[in-house]
Amino acid sequence: MASITAGETRAATQRKAEAQVEVAAPSRREFLYYIWGASIALLLGEATAGIIWFSLPRFKEGTFGGVFSFPPDRVPATDAGPLNVPEGRFWVSNVPDQGLVVLYGVCTHLGCLPKWVDANIRFECPCHGSKFEKSGLYIEGPAPRSLDRFSTTVIFTDGTSETMSAAGDPIPLNGKSIASVQIDTGRRIKRDGKV
Numbered sequence: 758m759a760s761i762t763a764g765e766t767r768a769a770t771q772r773k774a775e776a777q778v779e780v781a782a783p784s785r786r787e788f789l790y791y792i793w794g795a796s797i798a799l800l801l802g803e804a805t806a807g808i809i810w811f812s813l814p815r816f817k818e819g820t821f822g823g824v825f826s827f828p829p830d831r832v833p834a835t836d837a838g839p840l841n842v843p844e845g846r847f848w849v850s851n852v853p854d855q856g857l858v859v860l861y862g863v864c865t866h867l868g869c870l871p872k873w874v875d876a877n878i879r880f881e882c883p884c885h886g887s888k889f890e891k892s893g894l895y896i897e898g899p900a901p902r903s904l905d906r907f908s909t910t911v912i913f914t915d916g917t918s919e920t921m922s923a924a925g926d927p928i929p930l931n932g933k934s935i936a937s938v939q940i941d942t943g944r945r946i947k948r949d950g951k952v
């Protein structure tokens with residue numbers, strides 16, 4: 758019987774390994790299936806992540822851009838000046854014979870911050886002198902329109918509620934007791950011109 762040399766053993770091992778490699782390698786069709794499957798999985802993953810992202814609230818409650826639950830005991834009286842709420846960038850104003858309005862605290866001219874001036878009973882902008890009523894209505898100056906306001910809902914203790922109109926008019930309170938005030942700083946209402 759002929760003896761098997763070391764070289765023949767190595768060659769046999771190599772042939773066996775090559776045969777295994779040939780068996781394990783996917784065909785071109787299988788390879789395309791894998792690519793196609795991976796692409797579909799990737800697309801589905803992206804779509805799912807997008808849906809989840811859009812369904813999450815963009816802003817947290819109580820931060821600018823989100824909804825503020827304003828306590829009723831902080832609503833100013835009609836004979837008091839508007840209340841500044843810097844964290845929400847708004848003023849809460851209770852206007853005699855009109856009601857509650859929440860004003861965006863940024864001037865509609867070039868973005869300075871108007872201040873309430875008790876002595877003159879109006880907002881005055883320190884930059885170019887625009888002036889606005891307690892309700893935010895334009896009085897004079899270079900501002901192109903009245904102060905913007907935030908969409909607001911007042912919930913009364915009797916269970917009824919009033920939401921600010923699309924025009925952003927003050928919400929009549931009619932002496933009713935307030936349970937809470939919801940201010941949506943993500944929904945800014947721009948008045949049409951200087952009214």
Ligand code: FES
Pocket residue numbers: 864865866867868869882883884885886887898899900
């Ligand atoms: S920024 Fe207010 S008047 Fe110009």
